[in-house]
Amino acid sequence: MPRDGLTRRQLLILPLTLPFIGAGVAAAEIQARKGTYTVDVALLYATVMLRLTGTIDETVDRVGGRYDVRLVGEGAGIANRVESSGRWQDGRWAPLRSTSWFQVRGRESRSEVLYDYGRAVVDYRFRGETFFMRRLRVVDDSLTLPNGVRVDDVMSAILNYADGAWKPDADGLYQTYVVRRRRNDGEGPDDVDPQPRAEFAPLELRITTDEATGKPTGLFDMTRFSSWAKKHKPARIVFGPSRRPELITSSLMLGTSVMIRLHES
Numbered sequence: 001m002p003r004d005g006l007t008r009r010q011l012l013i014l015p016l017t018l019p020f021i022g023a024g025v026a027a028a029e030i031q032a033r034k035g036t037y038t039v040d041v042a043l044l045y046a047t048v049m050l051r052l053t054g055t056i057d058e059t060v061d062r063v064g065g066r067y068d069v070r071l072v073g074e075g076a077g078i079a080n081r082v083e084s085s086g087r088w089q090d091g092r093w094a095p096l097r098s099t100s101w102f103q104v105r106g107r108e109s110r111s112e113v114l115y116d117y118g119r120a121v122v123d124y125r126f127r128g129e130t131f132f133m134r135r136l137r138v139v140d141d142s143l144t145l146p147n148g149v150r151v152d153d154v155m156s157a158i159l160n161y162a163d164g165a166w167k168p169d170a171d172g173l174y175q176t177y178v179v180r181r182r183r184n185d186g187e188g189p190d191d192v193d194p195q196p197r198a199e200f201a202p203l204e205l206r207i208t209t210d211e212a213t214g215k216p217t218g219l220f221d222m223t224r225f226s227s228w229a230k231k232h233k234p235a236r237i238v239f240g241p242s243r244r245p246e247l248i249t250s251s252l253m254l255g256t257s258v259m260i261r262l263h264e265s
Helices: 008-029 154-163
Strands: 030-043 048-061 066-075 078-089 092-104 107-116 121-129 136-144 173-181 198-209 216-220 235-239 245-252 256-264
Touching: 030 066, 030 078, 048 078, 066 154, 078 154, 092 154, 121 173, 121 198, 136 173, 136 198, 154 173
Parallel strands: none
Antiparallel strands: 030 048, 030 256, 048 066, 066 078, 078 092, 092 107, 107 121, 121 136, 173 198, 198 216, 216 235, 235 245, 245 256
């Protein structure tokens, strides 16, 4: 029996084993992650306290160039469901479809965003109630994808940052755009736009290192994403060892605050 190379028997068996070897390699490239998250909301100077707990299911197929992420959470008087799917293109993860549903004390909001890169169009649909007066906000709009402009949803942005596919600008600023309901300057929690539209809202992060923990930390402006957000009060995001968010905190108007903790299983 030769000490180096393949025996005759191994050569005969090799064609039969190659498909299984290939399947094993492909399976290794399909990464499944599971996690949990907790959302603590203190409304109106902590007169109303809400807590939501949920699960995260993420599948990334690096061979097929696809991803799917699903978050489902529920608590007393609060619930949410977020789903995002996309593909790998032009050196980054790009969303194809994202949906979200939130309920807080019986007030519901839901959105659906479809990305058609062949037509360079994004279709956006939103329906939500304001918290105090339960006024209805409805948006059914389409946007043209601008050439050369980076567009994400929240999940693709997280994946791109974790994989190093989201590169900072020359001055160290991480910038992308997210499709949202257009929010006018000065819009209050119960204001309704008479001409509702969608828009590409900038999402910008400047990453620093927290001196106490040594963890990457970023601040981002929430005013384009929530009518409860306050100017000069950016949300704070802390990243864990896998470059994924593990803590998000935000201070909003009317003494309202939100804290989100994320854990990998």
